[in-house]
Amino acid sequence: MHGFHGRLLTIDLSAETYEWRALEESRLRAFLGGIGLGTSLLYDFAPAGVEPFSPANPLILTSAPLVGTGLTTTAKYAVVTKSPLTGFIADSLSSSFFALELKRIGADAVVITGRSSHPTYLFIRDKQVEFRRADHLWGKSPKETESSLRSELGDTGVRVAAIGRAGENRVRFATISNEGRHAGRGGVGAVMGSKNLKAIAARGNAAATVADPQGVEAIAEAMRARSLGTMTAKYREIGTVANLAVFNRLGTLPTRNFQQSTFDDAEELTGESLVENNFSRRYGCASCTIRCEHLFKSLAGEEQRLEYETLFALGPLCGIQDSTTVLEAARLCDLYGLDTISTGGTIAWGMECAAKGLLPEASGIGLNFGNADAVMKIIPAIAQRSGLGELLAEGSKRAAARIGGETGDWAMHVKGLELPGYEPRSLKTMALGLAVSPRGACHNRSGAYEVDFSGEVDRLKTDGRRGMLVAASEDFSAVLDSLIVCKFLRKCFTDFYAEAGDLISKVTGWSYSADELKRAGERIHTLKKLFNVREGWKSNDDWLPPRLLKEALPTGVAEGVGLSESELREMLQSYYRARGWDESGYVPKAKLSELGISM
Amino acid sequence: MKGAEARDRASAVILAGGKSSRMGRPKALLPFDGEPLIRHLVRTLAPLFAEVVVVGGAGAEFVELMSLLRSLSSQPNELNEPNELNQPNKPYQPNQPNELNKPNELNQPNKPNLTLVRDEIAYQGPVGGIYYGLREAKGEFVFLTSCDAPFLNLALISHLISQISDYDVVVPYWQERFQPLHAVYRRSVAPLLGEQLERGELRPIFLYEKVRTRRVSEDEIRRFDPEGLSFLNMNTPEDYEAALKRWQRLAEEQRGRGGPHPSALAPMPPGGECTVELFSVARLLAKTSKIDLALPREATLADVLAALSDRLPVLVGPIIATDRKSLTSGNACNINGRTFVRDPKAPVQPGDSIFIISADAGG
Numbered sequence: 001m002h003g004f005h006g007r008l009l010t011i012d013l014s015a016e017t018y019e020w021r022a023l024e025e026s027r028l029r030a031f032l033g034g035i036g037l038g039t040s041l042l043y044d045f046a047p048a049g050v051e052p053f054s055p056a057n058p059l060i061l062t063s064a065p066l067v068g069t070g071l072t073t074t075a076k077y078a079v080v081t082k083s084p085l086t087g088f089i090a091d092s093l094s095s096s097f098f099a100l101e102l103k104r105i106g107a108d109a110v111v112i113t114g115r116s117s118h119p120t121y122l123f124i125r126d127k128q129v130e131f132r133r134a135d136h137l138w139g140k141s142p143k144e145t146e147s148s149l150r151s152e153l154g155d156t157g158v159r160v161a162a163i164g165r166a167g168e169n170r171v172r173f174a175t176i177s178n179e180g181r182h183a184g185r186g187g188v189g190a191v192m193g194s195k196n197l198k199a200i201a202a203r204g205n206a207a208a209t210v211a212d213p214q215g216v217e218a219i220a221e222a223m224r225a226r227s228l229g230t231m232t233a234k235y236r237e238i239g240t241v242a243n244l245a246v247f248n249r250l251g252t253l254p255t256r257n258f259q260q261s262t263f264d265d266a267e268e269l270t271g272e273s274l275v276e277n278n279f280s281r282r283y284g285c286a287s288c289t290i291r292c293e294h295l296f297k298s299l300a301g302e303e304q305r306l307e308y309e310t311l312f313a314l315g316p317l318c319g320i321q322d323s324t325t326v327l328e329a330a331r332l333c334d335l336y337g338l339d340t341i342s343t344g345g346t347i348a349w350g351m352e353c354a355a356k357g358l359l360p361e362a363s364g365i366g367l368n369f370g371n372a373d374a375v376m377k378i379i380p381a382i383a384q385r386s387g388l389g390e391l392l393a394e395g396s397k398r399a400a401a402r403i404g405g406e407t408g409d410w411a412m413h414v415k416g417l418e419l420p421g422y423e424p425r426s427l428k429t430m431a432l433g434l435a436v437s438p439r440g441a442c443h444n445r446s447g448a449y450e451v452d453f454s455g456e457v458d459r460l461k462t463d464g465r466r467g468m469l470v471a472a473s474e475d476f477s478a479v480l481d482s483l484i485v486c487k488f489l490r491k492c493f494t495d496f497y498a499e500a501g502d503l504i505s506k507v508t509g510w511s512y513s514a515d516e517l518k519r520a521g522e523r524i525h526t527l528k529k530l531f532n533v534r535e536g537w538k539s540n541d542d543w544l545p546p547r548l549l550k551e552a553l554p555t556g557v558a559e560g561v562g563l564s565e566s567e568l569r570e571m572l573q574s575y576y577r578a579r580g581w582d583e584s585g586y587v588p589k590a591k592l593s594e595l596g597i598s599m
Numbered sequence: 600m601k602g603a604e605a606r607d608r609a610s611a612v613i614l615a616g617g618k619s620s621r622m623g624r625p626k627a628l629l630p631f632d633g634e635p636l637i638r639h640l641v642r643t644l645a646p647l648f649a650e651v652v653v654v655g656g657a658g659a660e661f662v663e664l665m666s667l668l669r670s671l672s673s674q675p676n677e678l679n680e681p682n683e684l685n686q687p688n689k690p691y692q693p694n695q696p697n698e699l700n701k702p703n704e705l706n707q708p709n710k711p712n713l714t715l716v717r718d719e720i721a722y723q724g725p726v727g728g729i730y731y732g733l734r735e736a737k738g739e740f741v742f743l744t745s746c747d748a749p750f751l752n753l754a755l756i757s758h759l760i761s762q763i764s765d766y767d768v769v770v771p772y773w774q775e776r777f778q779p780l781h782a783v784y785r786r787s788v789a790p791l792l793g794e795q796l797e798r799g800e801l802r803p804i805f806l807y808e809k810v811r812t813r814r815v816s817e818d819e820i821r822r823f824d825p826e827g828l829s830f831l832n833m834n835t836p837e838d839y840e841a842a843l844k845r846w847q848r849l850a851e852e853q854r855g856r857g858g859p860h861p862s863a864l865a866p867m868p869p870g871g872e873c874t875v876e877l878f879s880v881a882r883l884l885a886k887t888s889k890i891d892l893a894l895p896r897e898a899t900l901a902d903v904l905a906a907l908s909d910r911l912p913v914l915v916g917p918i919i920a921t922d923r924k925s926l927t928s929g930n931a932c933n934i935n936g937r938t939f940v941r942d943p944k945a946p947v948q949p950g951d952s953i954f955i956i957s958a959d960a961g962g
Contacts, residue, residue, distance in 0.1 A: 233929050
């Protein structure tokens with residue numbers, strides 16, 4: 001087998017045992033790697049209805065066929081589990097050297113179940129798995145844990161993925177982190193923490209072969225060149241923070257918990273200003289030519305990586321306008337291992353509750369929009385689940401359910417996952433993409449905003465084509481996330497399915513057509529949905545927060561624009577039709593056989 | 600600079616003090632489109648300028664000029680008596696701005712403040728005329744033209760004005776010649792011209808070598824005025840006849856298209872400009888977030904990008920394709936926050952805001 005090892009490593013933390021198993025070629029061909037393989041394994045390994053923090057909930061790490069091929073942006077791995085935030089699938093990606101090392105251990109996937117009786121870390125070296133005590137690491141940040149373990153294991157070639165305090169404390173939006181990158185969304189770090197698993201250290205020598213090394217290298221060479229063209233200039237020159245200024249101008253920058261879509265005080269936070277005033281250096285993942293990571297310095301002199309989602313969530317969403325606060329808040333999230341989007345989203349919910357007098361504890365610490373001191377205090381409290389942090393560590397959906405009343409109207413989540421920085425009312429295709437996404441409100445599993453920004457549709461209006469466009473976007477993302485190719489390379493392909501099909505053929509030796517790849521995308525996405533249905537998905541889970549359906553945007557170029565329930569309902573129907581699902585959003589049996597999915 | 604801002608900060612100067620020797624009669628008083636040429640010019644320029652200064656010669660036609668211009672003034676009843684004009688170079692000011700008659704008031708958009716000034720030491724060539732015009736104008740910068748050029752093109756004039764921010768002079772270069780009598784001057788260069796006059800340096804090019812001068816290329820001019828009619832002046836009776844015929848032909852063409860008479864078209868309304876807002880890499884390269892551009896009639900995105908290329912050549916390559924009419928693949932354009940456009944033929948209206956953004960909104 002080329003491109004894969006054809007092996008699965010299962011680890012039982014309760015029994016401290018592990019087992020190498022064969023992975024069927026048919027499964028790999030059908031689901032590829034990354035998110036696709038992870039979804040397939042989750043469906044099989046997670047007992048139906050499993051509690052996310054139960055030892056039986058599998059934490060699955062997957063590699064992918066392109067990892068290690070030298071193709072730019074492909075040093076990535078996926079983490080898949082049942083989310084403690086949504087109760088549905090959590091599928092998260094991270095990247096860089098840990099991804100390369102994970103593949104070198106000789107497995108295409110690692111399925112971790114059970115729970116250690118004490119803090120533990122795993123040291124996976126070639127075919128051996130060691131269960132080691134991690135008491136001395138407990139409480140450390142992911143970064144400190146990485147450096148401690150590499151030093152402790154006496155091998156700088158060891159790569160580490162770890163959780164911080166938030167994961168240890170089962171904060172429902174805790175991350176798994178490696179080398180400053182994060183499997184960020186859905187609370188995968190909390191699941192890891194629930195298993196008393198602090199870290200996974202990997203070291204290996206098993207290289208997967210490729211079927212046509214020269215052919216792969218020729219494609220890799222071409223993609224390296226394309227990756228340095230104008231299509232990626234934004235990522236190279238400014239990074240994702242470039243979104244903030246233009247989103248603000250387009251009335252699609254969520255501000256003060258989605259009460260507005262423009263932020264008057266945005267100037268200091270624009271990517272352009274950050275590059276001019278705070279730029280420190282540019283960095284990149286392993287095997288990446290784009291090198292999108294921009295590190296910025298705050299007034300305090302600390303160097304901090306900042307992405308648009310972090311910037312929006314800890315800035316305008318909380319009414320924060322100064323870069324020093326945002327950079328420091330981002331540093332704290334990294335320190336504790338917190339998803340910055342859900343952190344900002346949940347804090348913003350708390351701020352609005354405080355403003356309306358519905359959360360006395362929040363008022364007590366001055367958790368008001370724009371109060372930098374309160375943000376600095378509440379982030380550590382969330383990570384440690386102390387004081388008001390205990391409530392906010394549950395995420396906005398559960399917190400609102402606990403406080404009750406109308407606070408649910410402004411808990412800005414879908415299925416429990418807080419919304420990213422794309423205002424749905426002024427990006428109508430994205431509104432649908434967010435509503436139906438299996439992992440909850442997410443800008444990565446559906447890049448539906450691309451349609452809104454393309455001019456192909458009127459972004460401020462709805463129509464019957466959005467369902468088809470969102471479905472196509474989801475399938476495309478599913479393929480990217482399973483090969484795995486970074487989304488920032490996506491526009492460097494001229495005919496994605498044909499080129500990627502050719503690439504996967506050259507890597508695996510299979511004859512993989514563009515059509516087969518498209519079908520794989522649909523299959524992967526459909527299986528995510530099937531998992532959710534099995535775990536209790538109902539039609540009303542494909543919906544948006546009440547605020548978005550009740551309030552029109554008050555400012556900016558999209559002033560007066562709203563989204564009605566009937567508009568959303570019509571888009572949902574167009575989506576289910578495009579997917580070939582029934583009008584309630586369930587997948588009919590005929591679709592399963594069409595996609596070759598056997599239950 | 601937007602139209603309204605330019606209207607506040609810019610004056611127009613019309614040089615009407617030439618000898619008219621080959622024409623045989625004062626050019627400023629030639630009938631043109633049913634009125635004396637000077638009135639035609641003032642009316643044409645009025646939408647763009649809060650102040651128009653006419654530099655008249657020392658001859659007898661000065662009084663006649665004043666009489667003609669009275670009806671175009673925003674405050675015709677406050678005209679000074681002609682006998683106050685006897686002092687050399689003393690400006691004649693039909694009115695003074697006051698609180699009720701701010702230059703940019705929209706209630707009288709075509710009634711500028713008119714100033715008539717006498718070029719006492721007349722016939723010193725263009726430098727003398729430019730000097731007197733600049734000295735009397737109140738605007739921070741001045742569009743200067745001569746009274747024998749009837750085919751003024753407001754889109755081109757707006758474009759020239761929009762270029763002055765970083766320069767002292769913006770001068771068209773048409774058919775391998777500078778056009779000093781259809782150019783924009785910063786008023787602060789007036790003392791330099793005075794010194795030139797003293798030294799007898801009567802060619803404007805001496806000034807251009809000393810100050811920040813923006814030479815506007817023929818390609819750039821053609822976007823607004825394809826035939827260069829702006830520079831067509833009348834020196835002989837034959838020129839005059841030809842100009843009248845051309846004007847008539849233009850009028851007929853307009854009528855054939857169902858459009859207005861060219862006399863109505865020529866004063867294209869102010870605001871024949873758009874604002875380009877730059878984001879992301881474009882902003883970093885340009886070192887500015889916003890720039891105003893004058894638009895030709897029936898402008899398209901290609902016209903905007905061509906004008907942007909002229910103003911910010913640094914964008915050509917990374918942001919604007921080398922054809923200067925389209926964006927590179929990594930960039931996109933949105934008009935007024937509403938419509939995303941890529942087609943260079945997409946229409947652009949005066950007053951539009953054009954956002955140049957990254958084509959990739961991934962975050």
